[in-house]
Amino acid sequence: xxxxxxxxxxxxxxxxxxxxxxxxxxxxxxxxxxxxxxxxxxxxxxxxxxxxxxxxxxxxxxxxxxxxxxxxxxxxxxxxxxxxxxxxxxxxxxxxxxxxxxxxxxxxxxxxxxxxxxxxxxxxxxxxxxxxxxxxxxxxxxxxxxxxxxxx
Amino acid sequence: xxxxxxxxxxxxxxxxxxxxxxxxxxxxxxxxxxxxxxxxxxxxxxxxxxxxxxxxxxxxxxxxxxxxxxxxxxxxxx
Numbered sequence: 075x076x077x078x079x080x081x082x083x084x085x086x087x088x089x090x091x092x093x094x095x096x097x098x099x100x101x102x103x104x105x106x107x108x109x110x111x112x113x114x115x116x117x118x119x120x121x122x123x124x125x126x127x128x129x130x131x132x133x134x135x136x137x138x139x140x141x142x143x144x145x146x147x148x149x150x151x152x153x154x155x156x157x158x159x160x161x162x163x164x165x166x167x168x169x170x171x172x173x174x175x176x177x178x179x180x181x182x183x184x185x186x187x188x189x190x191x192x193x194x195x196x197x198x199x200x201x202x203x204x205x206x207x208x209x210x211x212x213x214x215x216x217x218x219x220x221x222x223x224x225x226x
Numbered sequence: 227x228x229x230x231x232x233x234x235x236x237x238x239x240x241x242x243x244x245x246x247x248x249x250x251x252x253x254x255x256x257x258x259x260x261x262x263x264x265x266x267x268x269x270x271x272x273x274x275x276x277x278x279x280x281x282x283x284x285x286x287x288x289x290x291x292x293x294x295x296x297x298x299x300x301x302x303x304x
Contacts, residue, residue: 077276080280122294126290129286129290130283133279137279142275144264145268150265153261154257154261157257157286161250164294168297168298168302172302179303182302183299183303186302187298193291194287194288197287198284206277206280207276208274
């Protein structure tokens with residue numbers, strides 16, 4: 075299993091986990107604080123899942139743009155630039171939703187923590203169960219007469 | 227005039243912004259070390275870059291989890 079396949083599997087399982095956290099958090103939030111608790115849990119989970127997934131998405135995009143060459147400059151530019159922009163967006167979003175009276179801040183906070191910690195567990199389980207080779211080679215390409223793609 | 231109760235200075239504003247600063251320092255240093263060490267490892271063994279990329283992803287995910295929880299704590303709980 076190569077790097078892109080692992081990252082795509084992480085994205086899939088993180089989305090499934092976020093759905094579970096949103097449902098359970100929404101039920102608990104609704105029972106404790108009514109509609110505001112339900113919305114707080116759903117918004118908190120959505121924010122945590124979206125911003126957590128952006129790291130894997132940025133690495134996937136960076137691999138595509140740089141062609142797998144991590145020293146191309148584009149790779150770390152996209153990954154670290156995406157990280158910076160993500161945090162600015164996260165702070166701006168938190169600024170907006172913390173004063174909104176239609177969400178319960180405690181429900182939002184608890185669901186953010188649950189989704190973030192849960193996504194870390196999912197990442198670790200997926201990577202531990204993936205069988206990534208130590209050395210990845212380019213596959214032989216028909217158009218290059220059996221040599222790895224990119225070599226002439 | 228009672229000098230003991232005289233107010234010399236006042237700080238106004240939201241303390242959550244200080245919390246953001248504190249929550250940003252640790253992950254920023256952490257991500258810097260993670261990426262720097264990944265580049266170092268790749269320079270030594272470029273053929274391992276696939277595994278190093280995944281290991282870097284795990285490190286960045288842990289560092290950003292700390293930042294998310296730190297920022298959310300200050301903004302939602304203060």
